[in-house]
Amino acid sequence: MFNIFEALFSKVKTALGYQQQFEEMVQAGNITGALSMMQNDLPKQLEALKQYQLQKHTIMERPDKATYDEQGNFTGWVKRWKLPLDYARYINEMAVVFIYGRPVQWLENSDGTERAYQAFTDFLKAKHFNARIRQAKRLAGAETKSALLFHCFQNKEGKADCLIKVLAASLGDTMYYIKDQYDRLVYFAREYHVRERGSVSVRCVDIYTDDYIYRCKAGGVGWSVEREVNFVGKKPVILFEQEIEWAGASNLIDRQEYMKSRTADVNDYMADPALVATADVVQGLPDKDTENKLYVLAEKGDLRYLTPDTASELKKQESEDNERHIFRDTFTPNIDFDVMSKLSNVSAKALKQMMVLASIKADMRKESHDEMLMRTASLIIAILSRVTNIQLAGELERLLVQHEYQEPFGEDIVEAISNAVKVKNAGGMSDETFIELNPLVRDKQREKDRIKAEQEAEETKRAELAANSVFNYE
Secondary structure, X not given: OHHHHHHHHHHHHXXXXXXXXXXXXXXXXXXXXXXXXXXXXXXXXXXXXXXXXXXXXXXXXXXXXXXXXXXXXXXXXXXXXXXXXXXXXXXXXXXXXXXXXXXXXXXXOOOOOHHHHHHHXXXXXXXXXXXXXXXXXXXXXXXXXXXXXXXXXXOOOOOEEEXXXXXXXXXXXXXXXXXXXXXXXXXXXXXXXXXXXXOEEEEXXXXXXXXXXXXXXXXXXXXXXXXXXXXXXXXXXXXXXXXXXXXXXXXHHHHHHHHHHHHHHHHHHHOOOEEEEOHHHHOOOOOOOOOOOOOOOOOOOOEEEEOOOOOOHHHHHHHHHHHHHHHHHOOOOOOOHHHHOOOOOOOHHHHHHHOHHHHHHHHHHHHHHHHHHHHHHHHHHHHHHHHHOHHHHXXXXXXXXXXXXXXXXXXXXXXXXXXXXXXXXXXXXXXXXXXXXXXXXXXXXXXXXXXXXXXXXXXXXXXXXXXXXXXXXX
């Protein structure tokens, strides 16, 4: 037992020593050394972006074909088609829709915090939180990492304010971080470039800790470092991490692009009609500009069009099988125009069953996004109570909020309420259960409290009327 505790204590000491060394480097202006101690996944992100952006697909590297005459002399180039397919974007967008297609619902879970809850929801609306989190999810699915940065500043009116900025490699941000042995974010840094004095680009690094924010700028000799107090008391960053949304299907997508490009080449070579004639017919062919063409055939002459066979059955089967695996392996429903045109009268329940793969994938993503949303709520409350809405600090510290995801295509509200009413009228459901199943009610407990208060007020009113009736009678 002693050895176990000793080993744990040794790990903690090592981690603390590592952190102390990092902070000493930052304070000493050795930003390059500090960044070398942090984890950086830029190569992985750039590789993901290469698969996501059409013009960077492997098929785009396919060279044109050189042609030569019978003597081996170069005669020119034959164009080879390069046809990238946008599977990755489609798969990624479907993933975004099924988790953040409709805004997250934030419910108040504390008493006596109405003003704080209103400030919380006002912040989300004013800072365009729903749009920002969708953008962050989309970028994370495309390049494995993104982040929401909450930047506190003084606005033009001289008041404390905050904005939310999305960080990603494709947006010009290089992200660095250090985590402890429990996967908790200890330090976060953002590297970016700003233009100063016209076209001069300056390298900048912002390092975030719970207590301070270090604004670092590269100069001719070294780094200039400005330290700011982090009044929020938390690192103002929510880091999104995942594998690419089309993980496991990259090779199949490459194969589909190659097959489609090859087919286009073959079509160029073979698709136009070709006239085939035997030798004894050639002498009787009309001029190409003749309006009424007459073909003179010998007794054994033959004249016909060469019609190339369409794609072989094996090739067609492979293409269809590849596409089926691409969507199945990435948990993505395959929806095209023909399918969508048949869904006009389909209920939300039936639609959800058709989209079961995407629902399964969204549920898997929620395992990590639940934690991120909880951290987001905690961070926003800290910003409100310590920076922007200090007058509500006491109430904000008592505020508890919880989040709920919404179905991407809504619910059959009419059908749900109708069924609940039938069961309730038949005596098979209590008033409390009816409230819990009512899709129009967002906060179930608050609605129960309101109904109870209304019932008590009604009973008090009836009692007063009864008392007045007795008094008037007497």
